[in-house]
Amino acid sequence: MATSAHTSHSVGLVEPQTLHVAQAMPLDCGKTLKRFDIVYETYGTLNADASNAVLICHALSGNHHAAGYHSEDDAKPGWWDKCIGPGKMIDTDRFCVVSPANLASYNGSTGPSSAHPETGRHYGPDFPVVTVADWVRSQNILRQALGIEQWSAVIGGSLGGMQVMQWAIDFPDRLRHAVVIAAAPKLSAQNIAFNEIARQAIVTDPEFHGGRYYEHDVVPRRGLMLARMLGHITYLSDEAMRAKFGRDLRDGRISYGFDVEFQVESYLRYQGASFVDRFDANTYLLMTKALDYFDPAHEHGGDLAKAFAGATARFLVISFTSDWRFAPERSREIVDSLVDAGKQVSYAEVASDLGHDDFLLTLPHYLNTLRTYLDRVAREIGA
């Protein structure tokens, strides 16, 4: 609530900033963005030689607002507020944290709900498909604009962890450390299948209108809601759902109908419904596509170690035992490839219950591992 913006462990009130990029950016899909905005937030102070900058890469439903509050009335802080702040795991007393929104995200950088510079109307389905490598290129433009020679660390979970790997591959000199959390080197067929169901839920919603729903003044609520409900199942472990809801009934008895009866149904409907109000269906489609396409080993004959050959960053890879969306085995694929390539890497496999979402929280082993690692990073750069 309002008062929490002023507690000592919060970065407090923050204001998003915008970088207007006038140079055209060619994208992997062959199209070009003639101009675009990158919206970002920063927490902490950049030191004199700009060596203490940390880049945060967000996941599917994230954006630039990773920590702090936008106003005194904000009920909720940024999406990774538990981990970013003064004295927190990612310590803003030592690091200057830069948190951009990715291209195609909602309420952030240029995306499908932004106005097309030529038509003045929403991009909608005309917004090009962007990839993880495109995002990293755009983040590199932000890096240059901020006068940062090299990130002391690039950190991300899930889809954010994929961006971290791409940074280490594409811009090896521009980061000292790569922290890859709850990620995978590429999606499995099962992962892609879940994404496809989510996309089908959206595009078959009668109010989708081929992605031009803005012009009809509607949103494909049902589709987006279903997509989010499905996603939520994959973010939680079977055990966590059992512990949280079991087979508890909302009204204490079975009513032999199809309305909400079990608590888990109520939870999923709530998660889905509240998501619709803060997210865009076209963004959801594009984010899931970026996930599906990510596969840095592909252009190296499927050999991830070769993809990492030029990387110079030190890596920290972290997975969670109860995560079945990107299970520890997926992180171990990353670690094995880094070892094969002779890179510096540490790997922590955190015993957890919740599932994929554990990366947003602060389990002690997770917290202590990342804190210890970042403490070394800070001392390395004298921060």
Add this chain to the structure above:
Amino acid sequence: MNTHLTGSHDGLRDDLALISNWITPGARVLDLGCGDGALLAHLQHTKQVSGYGLEIDPDNLIACVAAGVNGLQLDLDAGLEQFEDKSFDFVIMSSALQEVRRPDQLIDEMLRIGRDSIVTFPNFGHWKPRASLGLRGLMPVSGALPNRWYDTPNIHLCTVRDFEALCRHKRVKIVQRHVVNHAHRSNIGMRTFPNLLGEIALYQLRRDALD
């Protein structure tokens, strides 16, 4: 065999200091069950080695990270097939052989992955365990074997003779052997009767190229 094993290994555990003497500068090292990463940290500073430590315990893993060592939180019993043949100069396993599910298979893996392997273990053939079991009828508890039968992590204890029989059976070459007491000192008695007087055994192993 090198018996002048007192060097400048400030603060390093004695058995690790002994191992350290066998490592060549600049080597690529894999340390199985690396604990808090002390050996690798020491080797990085004194011999500019590169490498990784495998460690299952989360607190030890954090200690590795704090020491600037590449710690990988992996279970030795889950196998090492992800490591390429001859991808390391040295594969080290210090005081962990007796704790793993299949020591024989793990030794095969070490020899496959490393050009050389270094193994250390508590010698169950030492006269004290023999006396404890043979005369008193009790499972031994000593400096080298500090745990009691019900809380020990040791599930595959062996003697120097047992180990060397396995090496012969596997046609593994023993490059060098060193036996010490639990304070990691050696003397002529231990060198003459290693299986009776040595409490801890250190071996450098190699599989000949013909195999």
